[in-house]
Amino acid sequence: MIRASAVAFATLLASTSLTSVSMAQTPASSPAPASGGFATSDATDPYLWLEEVEGERAMEWVKAHNERTFAVLQGDPRYETLHQQALEIVQAQDRIPSPGFTHDGHIDNFWQDAQHVRGLWRRTTLDSYRTATPEWQTILDIDALAAAEGQNWVYKGSTCLQPDERYCLISLSNGGKDAVTLREFDTVERKFVDGGITLPESKGGASWIDKDTLLISRDFGPGSLTNSGYPMMVKRMKRGQTPDQAETLFTGQPTDVSVSGYTLRDADGVVKATLINRSVDFYSSETWRLGDDGALTQLQLPAKSDITGLVQGQLLVSLKQDWTAPSGQDFKTGDLIAWPLEAWLADQSTPAQLVLRPTERQAIEGVNVTRNRLVVALYDNVRGSVRVYTTGQGEWTHTTLDLPQNVSVGVGSASEKDDKVFVSVTGYLNPSSLWLADAATGAVDQVKSMPAKFDAAGMTVDQHEARSADGTMIPYFVVHKADMPLDGFNPTLLYGYGGFESSLLPGYSATVGKLWLERGGVYVIANTRGGGEFGPRWHEAALQQNRQRAHEDFQAVALDLTQRNITSQPKLGIMGGSQGGLFMGAMLTQRPDLINAAVIQVPLFDMLRFHKLLAGASWIGEYGNPDIPEQRAWIEQYSPYQNLRAGQPYPEVFIHTSTKDDRVHPGHARKAAARLEELGYPVLFYENVDGGHAAGANLRETARRLALEYTYLSRRLMDTPAQE
Numbered sequence: 001m002i003r004a005s006a007v008a009f010a011t012l013l014a015s016t017s018l019t020s021v022s023m024a025q026t027p028a029s030s031p032a033p034a035s036g037g038f039a040t041s042d043a044t045d046p047y048l049w050l051e052e053v054e055g056e057r058a059m060e061w062v063k064a065h066n067e068r069t070f071a072v073l074q075g076d077p078r079y080e081t082l083h084q085q086a087l088e089i090v091q092a093q094d095r096i097p098s099p100g101f102t103h104d105g106h107i108d109n110f111w112q113d114a115q116h117v118r119g120l121w122r123r124t125t126l127d128s129y130r131t132a133t134p135e136w137q138t139i140l141d142i143d144a145l146a147a148a149e150g151q152n153w154v155y156k157g158s159t160c161l162q163p164d165e166r167y168c169l170i171s172l173s174n175g176g177k178d179a180v181t182l183r184e185f186d187t188v189e190r191k192f193v194d195g196g197i198t199l200p201e202s203k204g205g206a207s208w209i210d211k212d213t214l215l216i217s218r219d220f221g222p223g224s225l226t227n228s229g230y231p232m233m234v235k236r237m238k239r240g241q242t243p244d245q246a247e248t249l250f251t252g253q254p255t256d257v258s259v260s261g262y263t264l265r266d267a268d269g270v271v272k273a274t275l276i277n278r279s280v281d282f283y284s285s286e287t288w289r290l291g292d293d294g295a296l297t298q299l300q301l302p303a304k305s306d307i308t309g310l311v312q313g314q315l316l317v318s319l320k321q322d323w324t325a326p327s328g329q330d331f332k333t334g335d336l337i338a339w340p341l342e343a344w345l346a347d348q349s350t351p352a353q354l355v356l357r358p359t360e361r362q363a364i365e366g367v368n369v370t371r372n373r374l375v376v377a378l379y380d381n382v383r384g385s386v387r388v389y390t391t392g393q394g395e396w397t398h399t400t401l402d403l404p405q406n407v408s409v410g411v412g413s414a415s416e417k418d419d420k421v422f423v424s425v426t427g428y429l430n431p432s433s434l435w436l437a438d439a440a441t442g443a444v445d446q447v448k449s450m451p452a453k454f455d456a457a458g459m460t461v462d463q464h465e466a467r468s469a470d471g472t473m474i475p476y477f478v479v480h481k482a483d484m485p486l487d488g489f490n491p492t493l494l495y496g497y498g499g500f501e502s503s504l505l506p507g508y509s510a511t512v513g514k515l516w517l518e519r520g521g522v523y524v525i526a527n528t529r530g531g532g533e534f535g536p537r538w539h540e541a542a543l544q545q546n547r548q549r550a551h552e553d554f555q556a557v558a559l560d561l562t563q564r565n566i567t568s569q570p571k572l573g574i575m576g577g578s579q580g581g582l583f584m585g586a587m588l589t590q591r592p593d594l595i596n597a598a599v600i601q602v603p604l605f606d607m608l609r610f611h612k613l614l615a616g617a618s619w620i621g622e623y624g625n626p627d628i629p630e631q632r633a634w635i636e637q638y639s640p641y642q643n644l645r646a647g648q649p650y651p652e653v654f655i656h657t658s659t660k661d662d663r664v665h666p667g668h669a670r671k672a673a674a675r676l677e678e679l680g681y682p683v684l685f686y687e688n689v690d691g692g693h694a695a696g697a698n699l700r701e702t703a704r705r706l707a708l709e710y711t712y713l714s715r716r717l718m719d720t721p722a723q724e
Helices: 056-073 079-090 142-149 341-346 510-515 536-540 544-563 579-590 614-623 629-638 667-678 699-718
Strands: 019-025 107-111 120-124 137-141 153-160 167-174 180-186 198-202 205-210 213-217 233-238 247-251 258-265 271-279 285-290 296-298 305-311 314-319 336-340 353-356 362-369 374-380 384-392 395-400 408-414 420-427 430-438 444-449 459-467 473-481 492-495 522-526 572-577 597-601 653-658 683-688
Touching (some): 056 683, 056 699, 079 699, 137 142, 142 153, 205 258, 233 258, 271 341, 305 362, 314 341, 336 341, 353 374, 353 384, 353 395, 362 408, 374 408, 459 544, 492 544, 510 699, 522 544, 544 579, 544 614, 544 629, 572 579, 579 597, 579 629, 579 667, 597 699, 653 699, 683 699
Parallel strands (some): 019 459, 492 522, 492 572, 572 597, 597 653, 653 683
Antiparallel strands (some): 107 120, 153 167, 167 180, 180 198, 205 213, 213 233, 213 258, 233 247, 258 271, 305 314, 314 336, 408 420, 430 444, 459 473, 473 522
16 A cells, blocks of 8 residues: 655635636746846856855855855844744744654654754654643654764654554654665564664665665765756665665666655555656656566556556556556546556556546546545645545445535545544634545544634635736735735745646745734745646646746746736835745746745756756656757746846845755856856845755744844835845
């Protein structure tokens, strides 16, 4: 069985008011040409030295910029209050402890607070969890471990051997990096196994076959990693062997994103298939079955598809492309289909069953399985519901759980012992609640709810649409005080991401509410193409040569906000991270006339070199390959680093990153700041020396980052802006 981790409740949200549509035409935005060949080659990039992650010169530059930024932002009289509020929120004890079912029905949770900033892995019974004060038993204390070993450990999860789940591989990251050390842990003895399995730091993973056998995908030395920096080989390692001694089962190609191995298990923990996944690019993959004789057989699945579960002997697969199956059946992008596993493995021309076909404005946002049921979070126009599916007589039927309407829902951890499943429910202005459903009977019961973390009295949520340059209507949410005057003078923060089929579902954010909304700010979330709000096609519409569409969508929302007199340029700021940081850079270079602030978080910025830095090559499927002239041409048109120019109305921006980010190279953020300064623009830059891609290795670092961001936004948007 493929088990889902507990849902991150704070990010699953909902809207509360009717949709209103703006038909105002947004003029097309033409990306500026790259400025004079700047940084179009290594020879013309004067800031390559900032890509030396921990180089002495680079770190001196970082230190100097951090000191300047701290002096400006921490010196603001609002900073300390914002910092204390952020710290209180992230360290609060009254959060919902995110639950994960163990195989025997117990509840696991990973918890961080003021006393446990690195966190506790802990466990209780379901009955105890349902009470107001569960009796937790600590399995592993990461703070104590880090102190005892003198390491900056960040917990990255565990992989436990089913069905008893006594032995687990604990993933420990140095400072928050994606690369982890794996160590065998005994959950009964609650200690690391003496002489147990230990795998050194690497990206990749490991999966149990049995107590003495693992599938491992790691850095095995020169020639074992893809160009993206991920494992290219899967090995079968026996207890007592070193990774070098393990048997190589599969080797991919350097141009692949990665390869990995895993076992497909039923609800009793019995291995039904041992599989190897070869990610050819970020969206296309091959799945190979390892036979008992060691032979590998490629399964006949479409390149763009995901195995999403196994329930009652039925293999579930979600499709991200139109596909004609070997049986001759035609399926559509977004379909969820199923095969009887054993029959299909014996004969892959076995017909599949259509479980669910979403409409154009629907999207499947979550799939999980209990012992006997399939549970699906289905969104319609960015509002969620939960369906329970069962199969019989050759077809799938469903019921819908009786949950609050017009909300966001998240399907959380599901039990393999019975048919219980956790579901999160939340709205932009409504604190998250946790429900326990019995998928067999349809019974639902609210078991936890968060107290309000900000005063939402008098606030409301609207959903509007903006017309993008090609006429496509782009939905967006606006969270604001109901008596907000439409005078164009409301401090407004516009958030976007727009890539990798990642949906921006409405969600209750205590920090946004306390640090921004409660203080009179307006919060806007743009559901642009490139995301997954309306399924795979919504994402594919902004892939590669069509990436500019997503940028135009975001710009259309910004323009629509001004046309509605919700805000105006002096009062409009934008925020986004990673791919969203690229979004911010595109807005900065293409439509700086629309904004007066930009929080650019752990960004992609130099898109002509993204594929050469850390995990960047894995994203060629999203953006294209700058080494191919035709693809380089469209990337060069919007790459923010090359398109920064003098004499533009750029506002002072706030850029931040992390030295320990081993996914998006910190060089992107550093070079962006350096180039802006060279051109004469003021820049605030902050680099956390730890924290990984999340830019915060512990709760205190997270609170500091939040306080810096909202102090900056207060200065730019809540104060009377200076003439620039």
